[in-house]
Amino acid sequence: MLRRANELASIIRDSSTVHIVTHIDADGITAGAIASETLRRLGKKYSIECIKQLDEVTIKRLLEGNHELVWFTDLGSGISKQYPEMKKIITDHHECPPDSDTSFHLNPHLFGRDGSYELSGAGVTYFVSKAVSEKNKDLSSLAIVGAIGDLQDRRFCELRGLNTEIVKDGREAGVLQTVKDIRFFGKETRPLAKLLQYASDPLIPGVSGREDSSVAFLQELQIELKEKDSWRTWVDLRKEEKRKIISAIIQMLLSKGFGYQVAARVLGETYLLCREEEGTELHDAKEFATLLNSTARYGQYEVGLQVCLGDRGKWLKEALNLLSGHRHNLVEGLQFAREEKIQKRTYVQYFHAGDGIRDTIIGIVTNMMLNTEEVDKALPLIGFAHTENGDVKVSARATQDLVDRGLDLAVALTHAAQEIHGVGGGHNIAAGATIPKGKEEEFLQFVEREIKLQLVS
Numbered sequence: 001m002l003r004r005a006n007e008l009a010s011i012i013r014d015s016s017t018v019h020i021v022t023h024i025d026a027d028g029i030t031a032g033a034i035a036s037e038t039l040r041r042l043g044k045k046y047s048i049e050c051i052k053q054l055d056e057v058t059i060k061r062l063l064e065g066n067h068e069l070v071w072f073t074d075l076g077s078g079i080s081k082q083y084p085e086m087k088k089i090i091t092d093h094h095e096c097p098p099d100s101d102t103s104f105h106l107n108p109h110l111f112g113r114d115g116s117y118e119l120s121g122a123g124v125t126y127f128v129s130k131a132v133s134e135k136n137k138d139l140s141s142l143a144i145v146g147a148i149g150d151l152q153d154r155r156f157c158e159l160r161g162l163n164t165e166i167v168k169d170g171r172e173a174g175v176l177q178t179v180k181d182i183r184f185f186g187k188e189t190r191p192l193a194k195l196l197q198y199a200s201d202p203l204i205p206g207v208s209g210r211e212d213s214s215v216a217f218l219q220e221l222q223i224e225l226k227e228k229d230s231w232r233t234w235v236d237l238r239k240e241e242k243r244k245i246i247s248a249i250i251q252m253l254l255s256k257g258f259g260y261q262v263a264a265r266v267l268g269e270t271y272l273l274c275r276e277e278e279g280t281e282l283h284d285a286k287e288f289a290t291l292l293n294s295t296a297r298y299g300q301y302e303v304g305l306q307v308c309l310g311d312r313g314k315w316l317k318e319a320l321n322l323l324s325g326h327r328h329n330l331v332e333g334l335q336f337a338r339e340e341k342i343q344k345r346t347y348v349q350y351f352h353a354g355d356g357i358r359d360t361i362i363g364i365v366t367n368m369m370l371n372t373e374e375v376d377k378a379l380p381l382i383g384f385a386h387t388e389n390g391d392v393k394v395s396a397r398a399t400q401d402l403v404d405r406g407l408d409l410a411v412a413l414t415h416a417a418q419e420i421h422g423v424g425g426g427h428n429i430a431a432g433a434t435i436p437k438g439k440e441e442e443f444l445q446f447v448e449r450e451i452k453l454q455l456v457s
Helices: 002-013 026-042 056-065 121-132 134-149 163-173 192-197 211-220 239-255 259-264 285-296 301-308 314-340 362-370 400-404 409-419 440-456
Strands: 017-023 045-051 070-073 088-091 176-182 267-273 349-352 381-386 391-397 423-426 430-436
Touching (some): 002 026, 002 121, 134 176, 267 285, 391 409, 391 440
Parallel strands (some): 017 045, 017 070
């Protein structure tokens, strides 16, 4: 892999102008930012764009653009053997066929590594950046934000595989700190009761989803919710207060019969950006990733990109405005999905949001739904949403337990989409597709056939 990274670094050095094409999620934005900063430091001319998917319209436009070199980050594996007339390099981590191994394609799957948890798109791009110059080690913090945004810590409650090399670089460069802590989202910015109310993975029985129960739980532990006129957050707490809350949550999970494995998920490795201010959306990698998701998923990728590249003025202010809207949309989206009701089939369950949820956040909402109490964890969950151009966006999510039993959503969705002239891809635990409108029932039948084969075999 490192040899391949060096080969890509040579191609970059030999090019005078580069056009970066990246994905619209946190992993894609951080990958694009790492690529941009690498080129800027080399003194290269570059341009960048963020896209939902690599479709024929985009490919045609790129070919007509006649770019000297196109650098695909966090996508592009599917076209490594296609369009030889386009000079390109690819730094991606999504599942890809073995025959996509080319001298300009860097993907962990080509080297026997699992891109769903061992290395993200930003991580792959970082390895090329580091091959360009060891001075780029400070970009490791962005690669970790990308990995966390891609939920690569979910399986083991910490980053594993090649991600650990990047964490090591981040520590050495003084840009990253790791702390064993509670894993719930919002430790820096959410009031304590909200932190517990929205807690998932694991859910806190009788507390998650209920604000009054969250407040009562904290009051029973004699934890002050306010300091003067300000709501306290997790980072405001003293060590003994944190220990008291963590201990009470674990005891509650064990007493309700959830078992040690579930209870142990309360704690995990958390990743902090040393150069950012504590108590802000940029200090914790999880919150930074959510901030980035609130930009490109609403067509404002340049906002997230500028924040990654160091802007702490105008662009950060704009990002925080977008984040506020994003949070509102997620709450509404979750409510909408609940009202639509989950439809259960033999091997899959699904909901159809139609125009009720933006196609760019249907994956996030589907993942949130899977982590609620009312959803059956024994079946993968699929969410459908209409796109602006008249197609249907599909997002599928599953538990690690199903993946351990042989489920591979990327394969299932790719094959099912191909059957109805759509496109699909992703990871074994989380995948997506775009299919023609009206073909949902047919698609579900093909997906079920694929999943049945996987689980039975």
